[in-house]
Amino acid sequence: MIALSINAVHKQFPGVKALNGIELSVKQGEFFGLLGPNGAGKSTLINIIAGLTKADSGTISVMGYDVTTHFREARKNLGIVPQELVFDPYLTVREAIRIQAGYYGVGKEGYRWIDEIIDELMLSDKANTNMRALSGGMKRRVLVAQALAHKPPLIVLDEPTAGVDVELRRSLWAFIKRLHKEGSTVILTTHYLEEAESFCDRIGIINHGELIALDSTANLIAGGIASMSRLRISTTNSEHTLPDAVKHLLIDSTNKNELVFEFNRSQYSVLNIIDALRASNIAITDIHTEHADLEDVFLSLTSNTKT
Amino acid sequence: MNIIGFKTLLKKELLRFWRVAFQTIFAPAVTTLLYLVVFSQALDSRVSVFNNIDYAVFLVPGLVIMSVLQNAFANSSSSLTQSKITGHIIFILLPPLSYIELFLAYTIAAMVRGMAVGLGVLITATLFIPTPIHNFAFLFVFALTSSAVLGSVGIIAGLWAEKFDQLALFQNFIIMPLTFLSGVFYSIQSLPDFWQLISHLNPFFYMVDGFRYGFLGVSDVSPWYSLIFVIIAMLLCAGITLAMLKRGYKLRH
Structure with a gap:
């Protein structure tokens, strides 16, 4: 079953085309990453999914329910952790979470689950503290708890770990991974690409309101720019003549004792290059290889589409 | 529904x-009791109201309904404006709450606050100035409908205002003058014809006059006429507020 379906969504703000015909489906049980630079249109898309912004055209459905015509069912199936650190200054942590669940029609029967969330997110000590007295990281945990209070099958995390400490990140990811394992669909936007690379099955990259890449994380990293590798060779020879076979692969030799080669793994291998260098009597003292990661893919794709 | x-939002607003x-x-x-002390002492012998009714007794129902109106307005308007400014309005926009549920919760909470303040003023004032109750049903219905009108107007103001400065503008240039010129402190029969006519165009006048009838059994115009006027105002304001909420005016872009 499709958890989230986005069909030809357009949104124009004065002077800015925020979304230009986005088409995207996320299957139930997927861990999906939505990436893009600032101003790419991610937040606008999430706001339209949440019903905070109206699309000019196109449709979005959550668990099969249209977000405008069947907004109640769609919203009941959706939990959103907003990017902004917002809180109700009149409430304690427990009240804020229980009240949020109440808005979704969850009464006292949900208190046990709420206590579990409070515990999992390490908020137990602060459960009866007023929201105003919490640190930024604690407020972020409460936002996560509020989004999960009604047990939504589709969870959207909009920059959930922005500006939070390592401990929270760990506990948050452990909890999200548990929810995902138990069947929840998770959509993540993050600036920490290593998080997306570690957790997401599939990634969509959005730029200038358009979806410029959509593939499994493994395929994105394996193909195109991601099939490039760098080889860093340390050598004792400061004067050397490179063999013709690898000369064109050299991209940096500013440090006389270090040579940097860039090559496509489908055409060359590290061994080929090392053998060629040794055949030319270049003494190798150390080697270091680097593979392209999601960040390289992201930078390559988003810089290519700049207008 | x-x-x-809805009940959760109402509870949260309360x-x-x-x-x-x-x-x-x-x-x-x-603050309202201070008005009562100052005005009843300063104007007792100078303002003519209904026959055989002391000015202080005349003043009590007026001040009670004035506090009901002002606080009903203040509740919904400040709650919405504050949550818009701080951003926690998102907590009521994300859940499956319809515009009708939002309207009812904000309006009822405003009515409860307005009537809580009004009750406080009434209890304290009657300790010093015994005030008769002629017809409880009338005063209750007027308190209910009038606070609903102002709760609704408060939502309109709260949706429109983007900062507290704009809300103060609404409060000081619309709500306050209409309240003060509604016959809280005087009977409009004491005004020249022109100002009487102007007073008849002020919806707050009917709320005050009808509410006062519930206490004193006398009024400037028929309480039934006032009741019809206030109910029409309530339906009109509710209609405008519901339309704004349905459209997501300044809430959903």
């Missing part, structure tokens, strides 16, 4: 003003 959602009850209930009640 999302009954639990909790909001109860948590700061000194500011939202006791302070307005004290």
Whole structure:
């Protein structure tokens, strides 16, 4: 079953085309990453999914329910952790979470689950503290708890770990991974690409309101720019003549004792290059290889589409 | 209808003003009582009201309904404006709450606060100035409908205002003058014909006059006429507010 379906969504703000015909489906049980630079249109898309912004055209459905015509069912199936650190200054942590669940029609029967969330997110000590007295990281945990209070099958995390400490990140990811394992669909936007690379099955990259890449994380990293590798060779020879076979692969030799080669793994291998260098009597003292990661893919794709 | 959602929002709105009850209930009640002391002492022998009715007794129902109106307005308008400014309005926009549920919760909370302050003023004032109750049903219905009108107008103001400065503009240039010129402190029969006519165009006049009838059994115009006028105002304001909420005016872009 499709958890989230986005069909030809357009949104124009004065002077800015925020979304230009986005088409995207996320299957139930997927861990999906939505990436893009600032101003790419991610937040606008999430706001339209949440019903905070109206699309000019196109449709979005959550668990099969249209977000405008069947907004109640769609919203009941959706939990959103907003990017902004917002809180109700009149409430304690427990009240804020229980009240949020109440808005979704969850009464006292949900208190046990709420206590579990409070515990999992390490908020137990602060459960009866007023929201105003919490640190930024604690407020972020409460936002996560509020989004999960009604047990939504589709969870959207909009920059959930922005500006939070390592401990929270760990506990948050452990909890999200548990929810995902138990069947929840998770959509993540993050600036920490290593998080997306570690957790997401599939990634969509959005730029200038358009979806410029959509593939499994493994395929994105394996193909195109991601099939490039760098080889860093340390050598004792400061004067050397490179063999013709690898000369064109050299991209940096500013440090006389270090040579940097860039090559496509489908055409060359590290061994080929090392053998060629040794055949030319270049003494190798150390080697270091680097593979392209999601960040390289992201930078390559988003810089290519700049207008 | 999302009954639990509606009840939760109503509870949250009640909790909001109860948590700061000194500011939202006791302070307005004290301010109104100061009006009562000052005006009843300063104007007792100078303002002519209905025959055989002391000015202080005349003043009590007027001040009670004035506090009901002003606080009903203040509750919904400040709650919405504050949550818009701080951004926590998102907590009621994300859940499956319809515009009708939002309207009812905000309006009822405003009515409760308005009537809580009004009750506080009434109880304290009657300790010093015994005030008769002629017809409880009338005063209750007028308190209910009038606070609903102002609760609704408060939502309109709260949706429109993007900062507290704009809300103060609404409060000081619309609500306050209409309240003060509605016959709280005088009977409009004491005014020249032109000002009587102008007073008849002020919807607040009918709220005050009808509410006062519930206490004193006398009024400037028929209480039934006032009741019809106030109900029409309530339906009109509710219609405008519901239309704004349905459209997501300044809430959903």
